[in-house]
Amino acid sequence: MDTFILIGITGIGLGALYFLIASGLSLIYGLMGVLNFAHGSFLTVGAFVGYWIASKMGFDITLPKFIFAMIVGGLAAGLFALLIEQLLITRLYERHIDQALVTVGVSLVVGAVLGGWFGNDLRMFPTPVWFSTAITIGGARIPADRAVYIATAVLLLVGNWALLKYTRIGLIIRAGVENRNMVNALGINVQRAFSTVFFLGGFAAGVGGVLVSVYSNGVSPLIAGTYLIYGFIVVVIGGMGSVPGSFLAAMMIGVIRQFANYYATGLGDFVVVILLAVVLLIRPQGLLGKVRA
Amino acid sequence: MLRWKYSRPLLGLLIALLALAPMLGGNPLSRPGLQQTMAVAFLWGGLALTYDLLFGFTGLLSFGHSLYFATGVYVTCILINHHVVSWWLAGLISIAVSAFLALLVGAASLRTSGITFAMVTLAFGEAGHVILERNFFNLTGGENGIALNADRIPSFWISVANTKFIYWSALAALILTYAIIWWVTESSAGRVFAALRDNELRVQVLGLNTQRFKLLAFVISAALAALLGDVMLLAAGSAAPRFADAGVTISLLLMVVLGGAVTRWGAVIGGIFYSIATTRMQDLTQQEAFKTIPKWIGGPISEPAFVLGLLFIFVVMFAPGGLSGAYYRLRLRAITKKSR
Numbered sequence: 001m002d003t004f005i006l007i008g009i010t011g012i013g014l015g016a017l018y019f020l021i022a023s024g025l026s027l028i029y030g031l032m033g034v035l036n037f038a039h040g041s042f043l044t045v046g047a048f049v050g051y052w053i054a055s056k057m058g059f060d061i062t063l064p065k066f067i068f069a070m071i072v073g074g075l076a077a078g079l080f081a082l083l084i085e086q087l088l089i090t091r092l093y094e095r096h097i098d099q100a101l102v103t104v105g106v107s108l109v110v111g112a113v114l115g116g117w118f119g120n121d122l123r124m125f126p127t128p129v130w131f132s133t134a135i136t137i138g139g140a141r142i143p144a145d146r147a148v149y150i151a152t153a154v155l156l157l158v159g160n161w162a163l164l165k166y167t168r169i170g171l172i173i174r175a176g177v178e179n180r181n182m183v184n185a186l187g188i189n190v191q192r193a194f195s196t197v198f199f200l201g202g203f204a205a206g207v208g209g210v211l212v213s214v215y216s217n218g219v220s221p222l223i224a225g226t227y228l229i230y231g232f233i234v235v236v237i238g239g240m241g242s243v244p245g246s247f248l249a250a251m252m253i254g255v256i257r258q259f260a261n262y263y264a265t266g267l268g269d270f271v272v273v274i275l276l277a278v279v280l281l282i283r284p285q286g287l288l289g290k291v292r293a
Numbered sequence: 294m295l296r297w298k299y300s301r302p303l304l305g306l307l308i309a310l311l312a313l314a315p316m317l318g319g320n321p322l323s324r325p326g327l328q329q330t331m332a333v334a335f336l337w338g339g340l341a342l343t344y345d346l347l348f349g350f351t352g353l354l355s356f357g358h359s360l361y362f363a364t365g366v367y368v369t370c371i372l373i374n375h376h377v378v379s380w381w382l383a384g385l386i387s388i389a390v391s392a393f394l395a396l397l398v399g400a401a402s403l404r405t406s407g408i409t410f411a412m413v414t415l416a417f418g419e420a421g422h423v424i425l426e427r428n429f430f431n432l433t434g435g436e437n438g439i440a441l442n443a444d445r446i447p448s449f450w451i452s453v454a455n456t457k458f459i460y461w462s463a464l465a466a467l468i469l470t471y472a473i474i475w476w477v478t479e480s481s482a483g484r485v486f487a488a489l490r491d492n493e494l495r496v497q498v499l500g501l502n503t504q505r506f507k508l509l510a511f512v513i514s515a516a517l518a519a520l521l522g523d524v525m526l527l528a529a530g531s532a533a534p535r536f537a538d539a540g541v542t543i544s545l546l547l548m549v550v551l552g553g554a555v556t557r558w559g560a561v562i563g564g565i566f567y568s569i570a571t572t573r574m575q576d577l578t579q580q581e582a583f584k585t586i587p588k589w590i591g592g593p594i595s596e597p598a599f600v601l602g603l604l605f606i607f608v609v610m611f612a613p614g615g616l617s618g619a620y621y622r623l624r625l626r627a628i629t630k631k632s633r
Contacts, residue, residue: 088610096407101609105609109602109603109606113592269419269423269424273417273419277401280401280404
């Protein structure tokens with residue numbers, strides 16, 4: 001029973017990391033139709049800035065200091081995302097394939113710059129001692145860092161939901177996902193919504209980057225690789241443009257992957273792809289996605 | 294006509310020169326080092342062309358193309374090493390396996406289109422990569438890959454002195470790929486591919502089964518990628534998970550975009566250029582003069598992805614059509630000026 005709980009909660013923790021990446025991808029795609037390959041580099045930029053701040057504060061870091069580093073990492077990634085959007089994406093208005101290609105180029109360049117500066121070896125990310133202690137839930141001893149991932153993901157989900165539901169810009173974003181031309185025709189500046197979504201997506205990815213580097217015991221330009229791919233899978237399964245769908249799919253995939261990996265190492269990735277194929281065959285628009293007209 | 298009237302005779306001459314160069318002494322191509330580099334470059338040129346069939350000609354942005362290339366490499370290597378069949382049959386079987394795999398994956402992922410298709414093919418390709426890295430049933434050798442058992446293939450492909458045979462094999466594979474893709478894209482099915490890219494709805498209205506044509510393009514390009522993978526196995530001497538990496542497909546995309554899609558020769562030139570550039574750039578950064586550049590700028594430059602990535606962004610933003618596109622634009626301008 002306690003292994004069951006341990007695997008389950010670790011799976012949810014992993015799902016939380018996937019969600020941080022997928023939420024931005026899903027909104028960016030839903031609103032603008034941009035397949036953002038640069039999302040992985042937002043994650044890496046966030047991780048490196050967070051690492052820089054955290055390591056300036058020494059290795060005996062406390063939780064508030066860690067959270068500060070995480071938020072700065074997120075902000076840096078958000079600003080970087082905004083820069084990419086303003087410099088490159090807006091100039092390729094409505095050319096979706098070219099937009100995807102440009103983001104591929106960005107991810108290559110960012111990877112090369114960070115690799116050239118810092119090398120591709122893992123660097124220890126300073127974490128509070130508290131992270132490596134264990135919490136006991138139902139007889140299972142669970143590493144405390146899992147709780148941080150889950151709490152962050154839930155906070156971001158709630159924040160995202162509140163922003164989309166209760167603010168004017170959120171309303172524009174939701175309407176834009178539904179039908180962008182209509183919003184445009186009503187004389188509302190969708191461009192600002194685009195920038196907001198890019199910033200928010202970058203922020204979530206940057207925060208995710210800091211947490212991913214805690215999870216994988218260090219930061220390197222290569223950490224984003226598999227997470228970006230899992231982010232794509234989560235977005236497809238959850239439904240494009242649906243943040244709750246991403247949350248649901250991320251949790252599902254995290255848990256399923258952990259359980260499959262427990263019974264046979266490496267089986268997890270395989271099961272996830274089978275799941276993807278099944279979802280595509282039965283529900284091509286994803287779990288909570290709407291059929292596009 | 295945009296084609297230059299001497300282009301075909303000159304191409305024939307170039308191929309003859311490339312084929313004969315290793316036999317005539319006294320030129321760079323008589324050295325095994327350059328033969329090896331060029332053999333790999335030819336294979337990348339061919340692979341870029343198979344990707345062009347998907348992306349350029351049919352408009353399918355697949356991010357899982359490396360899967361079929363790696364299937365060619367791995368299936369052949371496993372069949373040869375385990376003494377299952379002789380080397381030529383192993384090559385043929387690997388092509389069939391790759392085509393069959395493409396049929397399955399294509400049938401599932403072609404239910405989506407556009408950007409979703411890109412994500413889904415990426416997921417399938419990455420799953421293949423993971424499976425190869427995990428060493429299931431002790432067949433794929435995990436992260437280190439498997440070395441090709443040299444006793445089981447004809448001796449003329451072994452040893453450095455015989456690199457020229459690998460060079461010729463790669464050149465032959467490139468020419469064969471080019472010929473097949475030329476034939477496919479100029480056939481009536483090729484017209485449908487182009488129509489699918491330009492206006493899928495219209496093709497549907499004409500009463501054609503669009504899924505079946507897309508699947509056909511997907512399977513053809515997978516089979517040809519496996520063929521090139523067979524030769525890559527000879528050139529590399531081993532099967533490694535790096536052949537299945539999503540980075541391979543992204544490189545192919547770069548090659549096609551830099552060289553220019555839909556012109557066939559553009560993709561080939563792009564592939565050859567990219568392959569040589571990545572190998573030569575590393576040599577360049579080893580030089581003394583390079584060490585004087587400060588590290589914050591020298592570090593990124595020493596990574597080929599930096600320069601190629603910037604070039605790629607530039608081409609996508611400002612020079613769509615790449616190298617061959619620019620050539621045809623110049624040609625068009627020259628012709629219109631003459632007729633005026």
